[in-house]
Amino acid sequence: MEALNLKVDSVHLEFDGRKILQDIYLNCSKGEVLGILGRNGCGKSSLLKIIFGTLACTHKYVSINDDYIVKGYHNNRIAYLPQHNYLPGTIRIDRLAKMLVDEVYWADFSSHPIYQQHQLKMAPQLSGGELRQLETLMIIYSKADFILLDEPFTHISPIQAEEFKHIIRNCAKTKGIVITDHQYYNVLDVSDRIILISNGSTKPIHQPADLIAYGYVNHIN
Ligand SMILES: Nc1ncnc2c1ncn2[C@@H]1O[C@H](COP(=O)(O)OP(=O)(O)OP(=O)(O)O)[C@@H](O)[C@H]1O
Secondary structure (H helix, E strand, O other): OOOOEEEEEEEEEEEOOEEEEOEOEEEEEOOOEEEEEEOOOOOHHHHHHHHHOOOOOOEEEEEEOOEEOOOOOHHHOEEEEOOOOOOOOOOEHHHHHHHHEOHHHHHHHHOOHHHHHHOOOEHHHOOHHHHHHHHHHHHHOEOOOEEEEEOOOOOOOHHHHHHHHHHHHHHOOOOEEEEEOOOHHHHHHHOOEEEEEEOOEEEEEOOHHHHHHOOOOOOOO
16 A cells, blocks of 8 residues: 655744744654644644645645645545535535545445435535534545544534544544544544644644643643
């Protein structure tokens, strides 16, 4: 199996003269889940959008195996689950799924109860959590080599989050996955490595106590 490595470096992002990201370094290999943590507004979603290619910034270096990537979404290199719903509301779920899901994963995806139950509906007919589950699965099972997940656990119930962690770990056998969520215990649980964004820069987290030292949490259960 080909080794793949996503590298992100030298990202500079400002909004209205305010520095958001300035000293960013991350890498994620195929076979790995990288967790990103950070307080509200520290720039997690912005960083994922920059890697995916939908947010312009002053400077960035994104590469896969040292090939510079201008737009991550080109050629199915990178897929991105945004924080908010992305499926159009006027096309049936089964038609959207056939466009998005990789054939290799079709059996896994289409046998999932959430797809079985809702495939003939359109997005607005689903509850918030049902839609979130479907949207997340479609991205995880999409063709891309690297998957960026912005808050995949936030709108789903604990039992579903447990199931999704298994699916993420399973898919990480053939992809690299970058994940961020405020449910930090789920991120810690599913990730091989963790980085924290603080004051615009990335800090490697070697042990949970580092999260206390950086003021991200007061204690860890
Ligand atoms: N289009 C924009 N124009 C101006 N400021 C923006 C814009 N988008 C984001 N910001 C600001 O940039 C900062 C980083 O936003 P971002 O959404 O990346 O943070 P985040 O870490 O994902 O936050 P949260 O955890 O609350 O979702 C925030 O202070 C936000 O207000």
